[in-house]
Amino acid sequence: MTRVAILGTGLIGASIGLRLRQSLKDVEVVGFDRFTDVARTAEKRGAITSSARSVQDAVKGADVVVIAVPVLAIERVMQEIAPVIGKETVITDTGSSKLQVLEWAAEHLRGHSGFIGGHPMAGKTEFGPAAADPDLFEGARWVLVPPVTASEHAISTTTNLVEAMGARLMFMDADEHDAYVAAVSHMPMLAATALFSMERASEAWPELAALAAGGFRDMTRLAATDPAMAFDITVTNRDHIVHWLDRYVVTLQELRRRVADEDAEESLYKLIAATEWEYTGFRAGNVGREQRSTMSTLEGMDFGDFIAGSWVTDKLQALTKEAEDRVAERDAEKQIRRQL
Numbered sequence: 001m002t003r004v005a006i007l008g009t010g011l012i013g014a015s016i017g018l019r020l021r022q023s024l025k026d027v028e029v030v031g032f033d034r035f036t037d038v039a040r041t042a043e044k045r046g047a048i049t050s051s052a053r054s055v056q057d058a059v060k061g062a063d064v065v066v067i068a069v070p071v072l073a074i075e076r077v078m079q080e081i082a083p084v085i086g087k088e089t090v091i092t093d094t095g096s097s098k099l100q101v102l103e104w105a106a107e108h109l110r111g112h113s114g115f116i117g118g119h120p121m122a123g124k125t126e127f128g129p130a131a132a133d134p135d136l137f138e139g140a141r142w143v144l145v146p147p148v149t150a151s152e153h154a155i156s157t158t159t160n161l162v163e164a165m166g167a168r169l170m171f172m173d174a175d176e177h178d179a180y181v182a183a184v185s186h187m188p189m190l191a192a193t194a195l196f197s198m199e200r201a202s203e204a205w206p207e208l209a210a211l212a213a214g215g216f217r218d219m220t221r222l223a224a225t226d227p228a229m230a231f232d233i234t235v236t237n238r239d240h241i242v243h244w245l246d247r248y249v250v251t252l253q254e255l256r257r258r259v260a261d262e263d264a265e266e267s268l269y270k271l272i273a274a275t276e277w278e279y280t281g282f283r284a285g286n287v288g289r290e291q292r293s294t295m296s297t298l299e300g301m302d303f304g305d306f307i308a309g310s311w312v313t314d315k316l317q318a319l320t321k322e323a324e325d326r327v328a329e330r331d332a333e334k335q336i337r338r339q340l
Contacts, residue, residue, distance in 0.1 A: 001026045005062040007055055007077055009033040009042035010226075011124060012094050013068030014132035017047035019165050022134050032058040042129035055080045059089070064157060067093040071232035074101055078108040085112065090157040092118040096181060096229070097237040098145045098174040105147065116158040117145035117174065119181070120167060125224040135166070142167035145174045182240035186233055187248060190241065192222035193230075 004020060006013045009031045017029045031048030032055055033039035039051040052058035059065050059081045067077050074095055085091065091114050095101045098117045105115045122140035124131055142162040146155050162169045172180075199208055199216075234241060258268040 001028050002064070003028045003030065003062045004064045004066065005052075005058040006031045006048060006066045006068055007033075007058060007081075008067065008069035008073075009039050009048060009051075009129055010068065011127045011129070011131050011136075012120065013066065014042045014045060014047035014129035015134060015136040016066055016068065016094075016165065017042065018045065018132055018134035019137065021046060021049070023164050030058050030062070038129060042132070045129055045132060047129060047132055056084045059085055062086070062089055064161065065089055065091045066161075067091065067095075070226075070228045071095040071097055071101065071236050073232075075104040075108065078104055082108050082112075085109070085114075087112070087114075088153070089114055090154045091115045092144075092158050092161070094118055094120055095236075096185065096233045098143075098172075098177045100236045102145065102147055102174050106149075113149050113151040114154045115147065116150055116154050117147070118158060118162075119143045119145070119177065120165070121181075121185070122167070125221055127226040127229075138166040140167050141170050143170045143172050143177055145172055145177055178237050179240045179243075182237055183244045186237055186241045187244040189222040189225055189230060190234065190245065191248060192220045196220040196223040 002024070004017075004027060006017050006029060009017070010033070013031070013033075017031060020027055020029055028050075029048045030050055030052050031039055031042055032052045033042070036051075039048070042048050043051050055077060065081065065085070067074055069077055074093055081091075091105075091109070091112070093101055095117075096119060098119060102117050105117070109115050120137050120140060120142045122137050124133075124136075142165065144155075144158055144162065159169060199205065199212075202208060255271075258264045258271065261268075
């Protein structure tokens, strides 16, 4: 019987356990969580077969160890399991930043060829084993980051684990992973935090909150991320997140310029239309370099007729006419003032 130890039985760990116990035969899933009530809930949900009293007890005799704790807690877990982990045991984690985790593994699991960094790109704003779902990873990307010392056995075992979860496997370099997830996961979380904090700080918040509907809730959903996880992600991927936040600030400033400039309405509309078109393609599954659209701007192409018939072109023509009318009106006013 295969023995899997899950260290950390919150949303991710418990979801992994549920899926393992539903999809595999002859598997024993031993869980450990520093909060005994969390481990107890995971056991009641059927995510783990039994709950161990310590990290060391959980990993003794384990074929696979999954470290599913907040990122900053991973180093301590590695230190604790290092003296008792089996030579053939495969170890992986679920942390959202990878470069720091691989550095900890190199230091604390020195000489062990069984560690593979991992990151399932799935989750919820709800957390804890009560929110666990065996289908949480179905169709999601699951990134594996093997260090150069990883054995073929470790790579094949973690690959099998990912496939058992119903996820889509990706192999990446650690720094590349951290740069990309900073853009599509970490920075959006902090952008949501900033947006909600800004609105909440307004004296008009009671009225704003009463009016807020789906759009505001969708935009700020990630502000509800588990605070411990959000903090750990931020401080272990600081440089990449700052890079993307800086780019976001520049983009907001450019957007502000277009919104404020009455004479830039055509440019503003083109930006909105082009973004909507690109986003629709993204939602339809146009992802990856081979499907990336090269139509990032509207200059030099009949974009409007291509995507939506004549209404986009009509709108652009109307905006151009309005802009020309404003210029003519200003010129007429100047002419009148010169005659007076």
